Amino acid sequence: MARKPEIDQRAIEKHVKDIVKGYERAVRRNPIRVPIQTDASAEGVSMAGRGGIEGNPVLARLLLWLDVHAQQHPGTYADVTLFVEELLEDEDPTTLAVQLEQRGLVDVARSFAGSTDVYLTDKGRVAVYQLKNLQKDHAARLRYTMDAFLRWMFDTAGNQTPVRPDLFLETSVSTFAGAAISGPDLHRTLDYLAGHSLIERVDTDPATVAISPEGVRCILSGRSVRDTSSSPTETIAQDLLIGEQQNATQTSRDQFAASDETHEWGVRHSAAVHGGDEAVRSQTPGDPKAYRREKFPLPGSTQADVFRATHKASGNTVAVKQLRVKSSVGMRAARMRREIEAGKVLDGHPHAMPILDHAADHTWFVMPWADSTAEDHWAELRDPQRLRPLVDALTSVLAEAHRYGWIHRDIKPPNILLLEGRWVLADWGTVRRPAGQTTKVDRTRAGIGTEGFSAPELFTHPSQRPQPSSDVYSIGRVIAWALTGSLPLSNKQLLPDPGPWRNIVRAATREEPSHRPQSMSDLVALIERELAVIPADPLEEAAVLLEQANNGDSGAADAFLALVTDHTEDFELYAGQLPLLPAHLAAPALAHDLPQAQTVLQSLTEHVGGTGTRRVEYAEASRVVVWLQGIAAHAAAERQWDLLEEAMQALCTWDGFWDRWDARSTISPWLRSLKNEAAAVAAAALRDHPDSAAHFSHFADDRTVDPQIRRAVRQV
Incomplete structure (x- = not known):
């Protein structure tokens, strides 16, 4: 009887596993797509009406992102998950895709691999076109900003608590048609809302606003600002647009205007924006055709290309920074978005590089043109007097960034530019956002910044949250580079020559972050302390002036007494040096400046008992x-x-306290010689100081002495 063949169960299981793995690889390479048919919303997409996609910041940006993807990858589906990861939105990709499909703007397909892929429909392409046109509609953007800001005020402080209006620019609703609301737009919105009693300005520092009862009623009624206003819609837009040309002068008088760099800049940045920059901001935002770029980018760029360009409408020279085509998705696009967001947060700060315009998908942005960087001025920066303004600029802008929780992490000479005579810090692409606004916790796995200039912990512990002390380290390295002319090397100390700046650099660049100054204010305090002018020893200066006075220098006595007046607390100066100035030189100088004479003689009186030591x-x-x-x-x-009275009061104080008989041998003949008015002044001082008068009791019966002095010493 033939034996039944044995079944190799292990071989079968291995074969099944190989088939499954092969299938999974095939699915990943060629996903099977199953269209999901859903009826589009009956309302479709309304670009002009309320509730349109232009007022939904995430959907509008997603639609523009899909348009860019379609141009770069024609005929292919786009994975919405990439949009969420790239722009760091806290959104569900599937929900976003379905919302667009319900509006008829995309076709959605899901692969067995689990991604959510979409493709722009003809209706979606029309919506993109309308969005781009709406970005140019200044009146529509202002109407949206008024409604969005008032709603934000109600949600944030409906109890009429004052809030800083510039915080609105950090919210997700501060975009219209996929483009960010600008600072000037917000400024004009505040003017209009305050003018129509929907908000109230509060005189605080920094400036704040509060929603008014009328503003609360507007929100609760469900009406828009234009519905609430007594003026027609056209008048609202006209008022705002006409007023735009007057902002440059009006804002200097407005309580939200900035007067100088030392004041809170916040939303009052309009005065800091130059007219040319404002022209770029306000005309055709988000349109790359508004700029005429030079053919080739500037050399040295890595993450993106920087082109010198001309803004066609205004003729201004600007810099256009654009991601390279192969780098326009993923983390590099996210880096550019961070740079744009940082520009919004710091908009108007005199030492932050302004962002004048940018693409809705954050693949390019526009800055003012700066002719030089710190590298170009190294020879000048070796002079500490020229270096100090650069350091002050960095500490100023970084203090503001740190206040919002933003850490730059890549401060180096090429990122410090000279713009219209002031230093500005640029390239915020590696900035670390505040807690809760960053990407996934495990996303940062490699070092951040530039070795040598960036803090060592950014390379040894890149996943840990950086602190302001990381930027303090970089400033220290920039100072060391400027004063030594050497590029700092990783893990190698670089110090300038002995002096105050060496101490500053040493403290700022300690390897252990906790041992450095912990904030920009700490660093500024260290700099002020180290650079404080050490006053010259007044005793040494007094000795020089005494010698000059005794050698016939007519102005030396005056200078000596001025020095003494400035150091009334200095015992050695008064008890040891002042009496060395001959009286015939000191008295005339004291006589023609009686307030100074009173200060000197009264201070000398206070030193009669010496000091504690x-x-x-x-x-x-x-x-x-x-x-x-x-x-x-x-x-x-x-x-x-008057001078005699002051001198006699001081003389009697010292004589009464010390009872120096050798000095009285000089005083007694002189007192005996005084008559009339002079004797009256001396007698009054003796009556005020009985201890001193007792030393001259022998005058009581001496008829050669003036009766007024005799009576004064007899009364003791």
């Missing part, structure tokens, strides 16, 4: 008393009664 020597006390008698004698001889 330094007592008056007997010889010093005698010298002071004799010097005061010389001042008093000059004043009496010149009948300068």
Whole structure:
């Protein structure tokens, strides 16, 4: 009987696994697409009406992104998941795709591999065309901004709590037709809403606004701002557009206008925007055809190409930064979006590179043209006096960025540009957003920034959240580069020559982040402390002036007394140096500046007891008393009664405290010689100081002494 063949179960299982793996590979390479038929919304897409896709920031940007994808990859489906990952939206790709399909704008297909793929319909292409036209409709954008801002005010502070209006620009609703709302748009919106009593300006620093009761009623009624306004829609747009040309001068008088760099800039940035930049911002936003680019990009760019260009409408020279075609998706597009967002957050700051215009899909943007970078000015920056404005600019703009939770992470000389005489920081593409606004936690796996200039922890621990101290490190490296002329190398200390800047760089570039200044304010305090002018020792300066005065320099005595007046707390200067200025030189100088004389003589009186660590020597006390008698004698001889009173009060204080008999041998003959008015002044001082008067009790019965002085010493 023949044996039944054995079944090799392991071979069968292996064969099945190979088939499954092969099938999965085939699905990934050629996904099977199953169209999902869903009736489009009956309303279709209304580009002009309320609730249209232009007012939905995510859908509008997705539609424009799909248009770019269709141009770059004609005839292929686009995976909406890439849009969500690239632009870092917290959205469900499937939900976005279905919303567009319900409007008839895309066909949706799902693959067995799990991606959500869409393809623009003819209706979708028309919608894209309408969106691009709407981006040029200034009046429509302003109407949308008014409604969106008032709704945001109600949702944020419906109880009429004041809020900073510039925070609106950081929200997802601050886009219209896929393009970001600009600062000037917000400024004009605030003017209109305040003018129609829908919001109220609050006089705070920084400036804030509060929704008014009328604004609350507008929101609760479901009406738009144009419905609430007593003026027709056309008047709203006309008022705003006509007022646009007046903003440059009006904003300087408006409480939201910026007066100088030291004031809170916030939404009051309009005064900082130059007229030429404003022309670029306001005309044909988001349209690449508005610019005439040079044929070749600037050398040295890596992530994107930078072209010198001309804004056709205004004739302004600008810089256009554009992603290369092969790099227009994924993380590099996300990097450019971050750069644009940072420009919005810092819009109007004098030391942040302005973003004048950008594409809805964030594949290009426009900046003012800067003729040079810090690299081009290295020879000048070796002078610490020329370096300080650059450092001040960096600390100023980074302090503002850090206030919003943004860390630059790539500060280096090529990213520091000289724009119209001021330093600005550019290239915010590697910026770290605030917590909650970043990509997936495990996305950052490689080092960030430029080795040598960027902080070491950005390379050793790239997934950890950077702190402001990382930017502090980079500023220290920029300072070291400027003062030494050497490019910093990774993990190698670079310090300038001994001096205050060496101390600053050493503290800022410590390897351990916690050992550096922890904020820009800490770094500024360190810089101020190190660069503070060390005052010259007044004793040394006094010695020089004394020598000059004794050698006949007529102005030296005045300079000496001015020095003494500026250092009233200096015991050594008063007890040791002042009496060395001969009385015949000091008295005339004191006489023609009585307020100074009062300060000097009264301060000398306060030093009669010495200090906590330094007592008056007997010889010093005698010298002071004799010097005061010389001042008093000059004043009496010149009948300068005010100076005589001050000198006698000081003399009697010191004589009464120290009882120096050797000094009284000079004072007694002089007191005996005083008559009439001079004797009256001396007698009054003696009555005020009984301890001193007691030293002259022998005058009581001496008829050669003026009766007024005799009476004063007799009363003791």
